[in-house]
Amino acid sequence: MMKYRGGALIIASGLLLMACGQQESQEFDLELSKQKWNSAFLTWNETDLRLLDKGERLFRKNCSVCHKRDGRGDIQLGASALYNSPIVNGQKPALIQLILKGKKGTSMPPFAATLNDEDIAAIATYIRNAWGNYAADTVTAAEVNVQR
Numbered sequence: 001m002m003k004y005r006g007g008a009l010i011i012a013s014g015l016l017l018m019a020c021g022q023q024e025s026q027e028f029d030l031e032l033s034k035q036k037w038n039s040a041f042l043t044w045n046e047t048d049l050r051l052l053d054k055g056e057r058l059f060r061k062n063c064s065v066c067h068k069r070d071g072r073g074d075i076q077l078g079a080s081a082l083y084n085s086p087i088v089n090g091q092k093p094a095l096i097q098l099i100l101k102g103k104k105g106t107s108m109p110p111f112a113a114t115l116n117d118e119d120i121a122a123i124a125t126y127i128r129n130a131w132g133n134y135a136a137d138t139v140t141a142a143e144v145n146v147q148r
């Protein structure tokens, strides 16, 4: 009986370690993030890098089903490409409004109720700087909040 319990304990700690390992792979990695986002033309600080990485995670979870991971959109779903988009790369208020309220008459859903200001700020920052988009700025939670 004692032996069996010991075995169970070893299996349990093994599972715990595996879970931690998995968790770790999703955690912020400063060096990796620098490699991904910094270029010869642009150096982000750590706060911004965290925001970009968070935005990427949230985009993949909430938006990529229609707009695809690479932002190319989906013709069948009528979801526009987000790279090279004047709305994505243009004035922040219009972009924030579109994410908060969606677009009537299309399948673009409103996210005001499901995403908080920080989340929308992170997503907006990400899409303005991913796939060749080059706003080279961040969107803040305060900027999102005034559009609600």
Ligand code: HEC
Binding pocket: 059, 062, 063, 064, 065, 066, 067, 077, 078, 079, 080, 081, 082, 085, 086, 087, 088, 095, 098, 099, 103, 106, 107, 108, 109, 111, 123, 127
């Ligand atoms: C269920 C599908 C769907 C999801 C999920 C979705 N969108 Fe959309 N999105 C659309 C459609 C459809 C349009 C095109 C509307 C139109 O015809 O102008 C659109 C348009 C847009 C536009 C305007 C682009 C342009 O140049 O016209 C932006 C920006 C955008 N979406 C961002 C997002 C973001 C950010 C998310 C996630 C938080 C998201 N979308 C989630 C379907 C979706």
